Amino acid sequence: MTVHETDICIIGGGITSAMLAERLSELRPGVHIAVVEAGKSIFDAQNRGQYRQRAIEYGEHPWPGDYIEDQQANGIISMTMAVGGLALHWGGACNRFSEEDLRLKSMYGLATDWPIAWDELEKYYCEAERRLNVSGEPSPHPEDKRSAPYPQGPIPLSYNLQTLKAWAEQSGLKFSPLPMARNLTPFGGRGSCCVYDTCGEVCPSGARYSPDFTFKQLIAPKKIVLHDRTLVRRLIVDDKQSRIVAAQALHQDRPDDPIEFRAKTFVVASGYCWSSHLLLLSSSTRYPNGLANSSGMVGRYMNGHRFIQATANIDDQTFPGQNMTHSLISRQYFRCAANQPFVRHDTRVWESSAGRDPRLRSADGKLLFGDELMADWRSRTKGSSVRLRAYVDVHPSADSRLTLDASKKNRYGDPMPKIEHRFDEATMSREAATKTHVLGVFNTLAKASNGRIVNTSEGDYLDHPGGGCRMGTDPATSVCDSYGRTHDHENLFVVGAPTTPTGGCTNGTLTFVALTLRSAQEIAKS
């Protein structure tokens, strides 16, 4: 057996792990930090232009080998398991939640409150934005006040988005450029944005933040030791106390040589799926329900947000392809008066070519080719399509769960996770009213410029998922405290997405990072 002794062992190699490792190395210079990631390192930024080109031309996945075929979950939203995690190919959206997200119970009698004051979290939002070099514009709503400016001004709106902003604001809603972790000038060893427009897949210039850059910068000066392709299979508790003493792992190439990481502090930074999974897998005679699970809450209250989307046709002319990955956001409905039916959502607007792409057959089924096809295409490009979407605040029930699926195991015989989202009764009871409200907003937007909604749809999964190790002050109803320290094991922390009690109504990554940076302060003290 190979043994690695370290001070802090971080399990998982995604964005929260990167931010935590970076912050801890600053707070505790010289401390030994090991990061253990099941997937491989893909530290070849120089090849990303080529990967992108092949993704466009051949549909090839632009992150070679970023998955482990037998380490997959039922209900997961991405197969990626590599150093950098899902943030290798996130879009870079960096919206903040709002105070309402943290006070749902006290303001509306719904779900639960987060055990953090908004002003406290807001400081860490600023720090997260600084580290990710977020580009943004202050919200027009005074409730969204900030204690520090964005580190970069907003991404300049394309001509298309300028046109759509003028259109959308005729509804009375105020829109802002979406804040994004996208460099407008070189920063942090990464290049500046040159509108490759494939942020959600791969960014050749590195302008859109991805954690591989942070890890490389921490590895070179030996601030951390990265153990990639190493799957942590269980955590081991001290025989007499409740402290975690080791993480047992296997390297992909040496499955016959078990590895043990021994540390003073363990941090599970494995995202919304694999964090709960590891705690449940670490069951023993003494802890038959897994670790940190005396409350039975591990794997429960899995959250995220629903989304409703639409396409509008308007008369104003745009030119699809200018900057399709950037969007507008309205935070108008982040707030809901306490005496009104509860509904919260963001409102997003993108340029689109939906319904205006080249097609093979005319409306009457005639095959088109050559000049006819181009003429048909041109005839349908007057005016614009607009893509609309709302991420809707929905609240999980205790039965919204991640469980171990005994019918699906990896090569080592470990059961894989199964995620099934469920909503609480209040969410279910307002579902129809919520949909009516959101479609009403879309229709109001569409009125200007002779617009009309031409189609609507609802997502069939929850986006930006979290939960499974929710934070709280009561050990009977939560897994960890507001810093992610588990109630049951003083030297075991969980950070980021799994700790969120509810999923908000806009992209969650910035919140996951802000929570993690706050946890770092506490972990550093330990």
Place this chain on the structure above:
Amino acid sequence: MQRRTLLQWIAAVPAFFSFDSIRLFAQPRELTPAAIAELREIAPTVLPSGLGAVRAAAITDKFVAWTRGYREGVPLTHGYGHPRLQKSGPSPVPGYISQLSALAEEARAHGSSWSGLDRETQRTLLDAAFTKAGVRNLPGRPLGQHVIVDLMAFYFRSSEANDECYNALINREVCRPIAITTRRPEPLKKV
């Protein structure tokens, strides 16, 4: 190696290779000169005439280069929300060669080369060929269903075609300064 051992080894070799794998080894990986010639003849009729002969030929050459760059068994984009592992299929080249040969034969059956056919006959032949290949829409990129619809997708789904359609220098997915995107795209300069 003794002669008998050698003969036994030779006799055993076919057992290691299925009929399919032998057939696979025999499959061409590149379009034949005859197939390329047929493709070049058909291309100007399925691409916009405004491209002119030189650009149409250049697009055809790029498409031929695309076929050479095709890789089999490579993981495709996993997707998001409901991800799944998919890998690229066998090279489309053998199918392309057959399809081009079939179109040439059909044209000959009408007493002409492809370019000598009238437009409605071309439409009828393409319609039948696409239907046989299961083509319903213009794919987002070449998918190997039919060589001609893939050539059309190769062009019509490109940034260049998008600019032609809108008569505007949009340069979709082309590396460029972000400031350029803040202005209404310039009309294309007519050559």
